[in-house]
Amino acid sequence: MTSKTVVGHLTPHNLKAQTLKAPDRTALSGARRIVVKVGSSSLTSIKGGISEEALTGLADALAHKRNAGAEIILVSSGAIAAGLAPLGLEKRPRDLATQQAAASVGQGLLMARYTHAFGAHGVTVSQVLLTADDFMRRSQHTNAFRALDRLLNLGVVPVVNENDTVATHEIRFGDNDRLAALVAHLVRADALVLLSDVDSLYDGPPSHGAKRIPHVSGPHDLDGISIGSTGKAGVGTGGMVTKVEAASIAAGSGIHALVTSTRNAAAALAGEDVGTWFSVNGSRKPIRLLWLAHLASVQGTLVLDDGAVKAVRDRHTSLLPAGIAAVRGHFEAGDAVEMVSTDNTVIARGLVNYSAAELPQMLGRSTRELGKALGRGYDREVVHVDDLVLV
Template sequence: MTTTMSSEPATAADRTLLATAERLVVKVGSSSLTSVAGGISEEALLSLVEVLATRRNAGTEVILVSSGAISAGLAPLGLGRRPKDLATQQAAASVGQGLLMARYTQAFGARGITVSQVLLTAEDLMRRQHYANAYRAMHRLLHLGVVPVVNENDTVATHEIRFGDNDRLAALVAHLVKADALLLLSDVDALYDGPPKDGARRIPVVSGPEDLDGVNIGRTGAAGVGTGGMMTKVEAAGIAAGSGIPALVTSTPNAARALAGEDVGTWFAVSGTRRPPRLLWLAHLASVQGRLILDDGAVQAVRDKHRSLLPAGIVSVKGDFEPGDPVELADGDGRVVGRGLVNFSSYELPRMLGRSTKELAASLGRQYEREIIHVDDLVVL
């Protein structure tokens, strides 16, 4: 495996890391690959491949997270725009993914580079065995000199369990492969402190969430074929930077300058330490099924002492959930302090509240002598 960067935080403006990174995750959105007439633009795709192939042939390991499967499938299915219902999105993705990969295979192949298709679902980064399998496969592909082309497996993904957009997927893939940096490309050249048409200024560096206080971040892209927009890119960059991986947000035409470490786009400096991708999913992407209200002692134990959640510290239960579902943990004022994967259903929990595990084992059986949420399945927010 390639040796990754030091875990020490980079300086705020040290975007030169992109020029020296040994392993990069690059994400490109549908809006950057789509032609005016619809479908995938051959010119845009070839331009991006030229930049990435040059970097790969110089020795850097590159993982490309590429949207565009649904967009590529629209024209063959006679669809004028991105469908809103999940079933038609899945059909378009099924048709378009093969077309998209064929273009990447040809374009990279002309430059002596082999590509592979890697389709992931959120479940692949939630379940330990799936995660381990994904890591091994990606590691081996990189060792063999392949450029993995990653996309969400839209054909089988469901509303209940999916990444929602490839920006978040890219942030998690960056952690999966232990990348040195993340580059998020779109049709917008940087994050601004307001609408660019109104004379807003580029924000060159974000050192932490506080730097974004009061910044109005748009939610949709101009092309109308993607699912993200600047909001999801900022969220993804924040996920990466908050967990030890610096990120740059810029436009696809700026890709070469960005990878050379030039002052383009918005750089998200490292603001936290690395965490397992499963906990990143739990903190940022999981579909919460319920809420547990905790007393002050339990809040302190979970938030400040990083302990497991026991039944004695739970005041009330809200929602309808099953064992293994994600739930929120909140204090008496309703402030969310964490999320976790619960070991008991909302049907079982009410009779357990305020009782010790030993008392529960004596009255209900040994299977109740355990945590409501184990510390390994809990993330503090």
Template sequence: MGNMGQDQVTSLSSRRGIATAARIVVKVGSSSLTSVAGGISEDALVKLVAVLAQRRLAGTEIILVSSGAISAGLLPLGLSRRPKDLATQQAAASVGQGLLMAHYNRAFTSHGVTASQVLLTAEDLTRRHQYVNAHRALERLLLLGVVPIVNENDTVATHEIRFGDNDRLAALVAHLVKADALVLLSDVDSLYDGPPAQGAKRISEVASPEDLEGIVIGSAGKAGIGTGGMATKVQAALIAAETGIPALVTSTGQAAAALAGEDVGTWFGINGNKRPVRMLWLAHLADIRGRLVLDDGAVRAVSERHKSLLPAGITAISGDFDAGDAVELSDSAGRVFARGLVNYRHSDLPQMLGRSTKELAKDLGREFEREVIHVDDLVLLNG
């Protein structure tokens, strides 16, 4: 059964539409899969797989983005908490990923459903060639009736370019496969307007980021196992919603109700249009290496007239960056309004500030007769 496409996406005006959605990305966090004693909870995983397998057998295409590899590797390595250093995280992921997939394969096979492993890095979703390959592989798996189980490739990922948490990875995967909906599962049943233990009210629906103004959103994971918390789930849901994919945030225990379209969790309605996944990465995930301060004319050119950034409009720079790195753009008051991939090293720019490209080409050479940031490598943060 194929994806119904954009018409189906725009028809999901409420959580009830999940019940008939043709393609759904489901993300589950480490805390939902971890036992009290450490390692993977067989019972929790089996219950979740039963829900997902039932929906797959009913004809819906399911992509599962699953955390848990590092958590699964802690017990075999004699570790009590998630390690902070990258090397030990990679070691734990290397040990745990196979264990995690063994659990999933056994559980899905018991329902007559085939599962597969798909490990992605941020580069797989931001570089054109790798993006196309990732898209092709997932489409073929779905066509063959498989449930792809996606995780970040923690064993080879670096601090400089990684998703950092699987919530945002799930949002980008949903965009990659043109999903009809994104469902983010954790150990919290909904977003609340305050601490649930203090009588806070459930937030049933979020129509735009403005609905969340003044609400304090927790970020700590349970027992040091996860990397996200509610803050990253909300961010991921907003990323999806602003690119044309509605999202639902709820608990793993409510998975069946969520997929049935029942009134559970917090629904993030569509509030934008689809844009390239590379721009999503730049807006939300890129490692920012510096800042360029623009004069008023350059701010208007970039933000209102959607022009490339030229050296004549830059008044100050900060940071240590190379050509190709991500930098943020601010106005003279310090308001950051855009991000972009810069074409020059930080050490090249001081001699270029305030000068035209024609003048720079004459004085410094033809290689300086180009934009500091091309419009195709710019993303506005509030537009």
């Protein structure tokens, strides 16, 4: 294993806050349903292929937890990394077509290794490939939940990955950390464990004697942190930035999360004091709103006047055309847009009901007036409150 990510700096104020209350990790040791994510850098050898030792060690820890009665979903990177050597590639390709080819070759190799490693413990695994579209559309995420829930009921460990072979730039998660957070929410998991080759979030470079940050109780504990990115191995896509983001997404939607190293997997699942624990600080939300807040590709911007800012942000109402001061970008009805104040502060994201070409003639006018002047269909909200999330 090669990547040694430098993970952060914590201000003295926040460092003091870490010592106020120790986290209760029984939420993980006693969890019934757990989503575990492992990154490419944790599964690959120095030569670039899949490390049998690393993969077997992880499977041993997860199978032990599964055989003790917990339900485990493994979100695993590594398909592209596993396909590099067979294709004669030295590092992760940058172009999408070659990434898709490597994933197509590597996914089968990766699953074969998981099947063998878990099979040694009498545990059956399955392959589940998802795209962002499976979380955007109600029928698809309902079907995904039913399939995963049934697999768990049958005692199977689903191995989930992004469907890299067919995903396009526009609908990709970009990394499996955020995919894991959405999967945890989708299956109503009790906990999310994010594994890499770094054992915790630190208050500085670990090689310089920095201290581990054992607990994040809320977003305020992350103020002042400067977090590292992808490691030297060159096979991953995330780094500590996306792990902290994914843990924060989970904690903010009612799911405890832990960030630690793959070698700490068994200790983490036993509830030992390893890694950085993210305590729940919010309630569960509709999965479409999580997608909208954290994954949707924003196609344009709506500038809100002061009254609309207060209505959307403070009263949680739909956005009406009368409150829009300007339109930026090129988008169609159904696209995701950002809503900003006149000083360009982002207020919310939402799915817009009109195209960028239609909206200029509607600005500053009431829905009643628009219905009379332009006809039926123009008397709707620009962004309905059910398709809107504050950010």
